Amino acid sequence: MSYSERLIAAMQSKQSPILLGLDPRADMIPEDCFVEGRGDAGAIAKGFERFAFRLMEALALHVVAIKPQIAFYEAYGLPGLQVYANILEKARALDLISIADIKRGDIGSTAEAYAQAHLGGPEMGPFEADAVTINPWLGGDSLEPFFKRCQQRDKGVYLLLHTSNAGSSDLQETNLSSGKKLYSHLAQLIANWQQIWSPQGDYASIGVVVGATYPEQLTELKAVLPRAPFLVPGYGSQGGTGKDVASLYDKTWTPHLINASRSLTFAYRERGTTLEEGAIAAALEMKRDILQHTMLAI
Amino acid sequence: MSYSERLIAAMQSKQSPILLGLDPRADMIPEDCFVEGRGDAGAIAKGFERFAFRLMEALALHVVAIKPQIAFYEAYGLPGLQVYANILEKARALDLISIADIKRGDIGSTAEAYAQAHLGGPEMGPFEADAVTINPWLGGDSLEPFFKRCQQRDKGVYLLLHTSNAGSSDLQETNLSSGKKLYSHLAQLIANWQQIWSPQGDYASIGVVVGATYPEQLTELKAVLPRAPFLVPGYGSQGGTGKDVASLYDKTWTPHLINASRSLTFAYRERGTTLEEGAIAAALEMKRDILQHTMLAI
Numbered sequence A, B: 001m002s003y004s005e006r007l008i009a010a011m012q013s014k015q016s017p018i019l020l021g022l023d024p025r026a027d028m029i030p031e032d033c034f035v036e037g038r039g040d041a042g043a044i045a046k047g048f049e050r051f052a053f054r055l056m057e058a059l060a061l062h063v064v065a066i067k068p069q070i071a072f073y074e075a076y077g078l079p080g081l082q083v084y085a086n087i088l089e090k091a092r093a094l095d096l097i098s099i100a101d102i103k104r105g106d107i108g109s110t111a112e113a114y115a116q117a118h119l120g121g122p123e124m125g126p127f128e129a130d131a132v133t134i135n136p137w138l139g140g141d142s143l144e145p146f147f148k149r150c151q152q153r154d155k156g157v158y159l160l161l162h163t164s165n166a167g168s169s170d171l172q173e174t175n176l177s178s179g180k181k182l183y184s185h186l187a188q189l190i191a192n193w194q195q196i197w198s199p200q201g202d203y204a205s206i207g208v209v210v211g212a213t214y215p216e217q218l219t220e221l222k223a224v225l226p227r228a229p230f231l232v233p234g235y236g237s238q239g240g241t242g243k244d245v246a247s248l249y250d251k252t253w254t255p256h257l258i259n260a261s262r263s264l265t266f267a268y269r270e271r272g273t274t275l276e277e278g279a280i281a282a283a284l285e286m287k288r289d290i291l292q293h294t295m296l297a298i
Helices: A003-014 A041-059 A070-074 A077-093 A108-119 A144-153 A182-197 A215-224 A242-248 A267-271 A275-294 B003-014 B041-059 B070-074 B077-093 B108-119 B144-153 B182-197 B215-224 B242-248 B267-271 B275-294
Strands: A018-022 A065-068 A097-104 A131-134 A156-162 A206-210 A230-232 A257-260 B018-022 B065-068 B097-104 B131-134 B156-162 B206-210 B230-232 B257-260
Touching: A003 A097, A003 A156, A018 A041, A018 A275, A041 A070, A041 A077, A041 A275, A065 A070, A065 A077, A070 A077, A070 A097, A070 B108, A077 A097, A077 B077, A097 A108, A097 A156, A108 A131, A108 A144, A108 B070, A144 A156, A144 A182, A156 A182, A156 A215, A182 A206, A182 A215, A206 A215, A215 A230, A215 A242, A230 A242, A242 A275, A257 A275, A267 A275, B003 B097, B003 B156, B018 B041, B018 B275, B041 B065, B041 B070, B041 B077, B041 B275, B065 B070, B065 B077, B070 B077, B070 B097, B077 B097, B097 B108, B097 B156, B108 B131, B108 B144, B144 B156, B144 B182, B156 B182, B156 B215, B182 B206, B182 B215, B206 B215, B215 B230, B215 B242, B230 B242, B242 B275, B257 B275, B267 B275
Parallel strands: A018 A065, A018 A257, A065 A097, A097 A131, A131 A156, A156 A206, A206 A230, A230 A257, B018 B065, B018 B257, B065 B097, B097 B131, B131 B156, B156 B206, B206 B230, B230 B257
Antiparallel strands: none
């Protein structure tokens, strides 16, 4: 089964488009996660693990996939990265699709080494996930080791096409001599790469990241890339709404994921609930918000 | 002492502009590095460590800095990353400047986490180096946590401005409506960021990566960015020569580093020597090649 097919099957069975972002911060996590205190990096990392495991178990039937942001684990060195690997393993046990938010990008044998670490091949990689986010700045040849894994190991990749931050205008929105914006030019390149590396099926395994904070671009880019699975950050805490992402869906499940991190994982703080209760309530609200605008049946 | 001042001091005392790239590959390393065999990731990682330590000791007086490429260590999981951290520690012991080739790039608190991991602050980071390579695709706000460390902790950063691979034309060389190429536009942005974050001294702490395989761009970009330390990959194995990089230097030591990885670290293979002898001979040849074209006194 291709990566996109796996996504659609999971979305259908859970009736949900939610991607759970796992971006732990030591000052935002419930105290009862830190069973070993927070005396050193090892203890804090263990707290991150407890936090992630509790959320994954509580939300396993409400979210399709998880997206741990590796930077937050890398900041705690080897104990942090051990926990990062444990979270990917836990996702496999819970049958949750895993998207490694690594945003790596490099050339030649270096790109191959990153692909091996995070998508495996021929053997299991030490940090193997089902899909990864990657950075396109270095161009097509830097992406090929990842594209190969889509073809050979049913993996998925998401290229950073138009990010949700203000600085995305610095390069991504520059005006080209062709009259296009740079991100539109990149979208065309991605369509070509899909043709080469992922020609089968309604949806390709080569997807894109486009921020929910730019709803017009979502519509525009969906037209240029009808076969791309979208990964949409910026919902919730960054201001994106169900209405903003509605243009992505037709009246059927298409493999587009709406990411929510803080708005689910730290919901317990505003709601005065347990970690699990807050996350479940916020996930149900999010699902309703998206479904009502996309007119999908609940 | 600012990062650039440290670079210049080291170059003056060693009369060398060489940056040693440490990109280990299990099939290219001398057998006698693998004292524990190569049965698993731990044994291979130990071989990588032995390889790096031997090279660093042999070349400590001939190279200014080291640049371990983290992907090759990440591919071997936690044992690989432990060795990566050990190499940075070894560099401190040998008074070699360390440049972490991580090419990270992300937004907000994620960028902050990467900066903390690799440049530290307020405490020592788990993978702390003197400088890092970073990816500018997400724009200025994504780079600020790194720029702050230049200001507050005397660190350095290198932005990927024009890389040495063929695919660099996909985005970096697109033609803008202004008549410029995109990399020229980025160079202008970098000049602005230098003014804000690193206004003191002849040289800024915000540098650039520009491939030796594009000598005309080196000249052009040096004119736009007179205060940027350059990190120039592509010398040797990728075809760049001393003549290609000569335009960077005047008749004095400026903080521009010429990277050589395979051409030094795997020189023993063609030369039929020990690891150390091959690397030393290749480093001396490289030094001579660069110095004769830049007319610096040996």
